[in-house]
Amino acid sequence: MGHAVMTHTQNQITTTLTALTPNAQDAFTRYMEQADNAGTNHDYRTAMACAALTAGIPLPDGGEIALCACPNCWDCQQIFDANTPDAHPFGESDGYNLGRIQCPLCTDRHRATDEQ
Template identity: 55%
Template sequence: MSVISPARPTNHTADYNQLGPTHQAHFDSFMEHADNAANTTEYNSAMAAAALAAGIPLPASGEIAKCACPFCGCGAIFDTAIPGLLTVEDSDGYNLPRLQCPDCADAHPAPAED
């Protein structure tokens, strides 16, 4: 009798702090390109490259973010469409969403902006 184990969901998150310096530099560069993209094609390409640099597949939403928690050094990189995210107030001029990951949002939520 053969036993087939059920498929396990793949982990579509990464930890920025666990990436090597080269991968961090590439991730940062691609996220900056996405932030300054002139059109959808450039944005999508930069997001795909950032996900690749982080070592995760680009989620179906087509968008990832790095946790912007102002309270800890969380380096979570995640799909921006997952539940439990909080928007973080930030005056650094970012066009990309500045989000707290679900763990940080539960542990120490930042004020949300609408």
């Protein structure tokens, strides 16, 4: 009797900003700016949901997505679950709602430090 070999892959909730149409990129950026400047949790969550919908990805269970803020490559443009354990938050958000987070790939390749 033969045996089936199964490989397991993680269900990634990601895309890249550059994969979106120019109009969708603009809308995504506006929604992320709204989330960054939101004064209430409701406004923040609404902007996050709209940004995920615009990016064409499901909103993760934690309700937050991020655009890679890697200071070492600047061209990643990965949109991902902001609470993924393989991502790396760094630096200060300076009074805004969105933190500076590297996607898992950039974290693995060239982890940022708070001094950057």
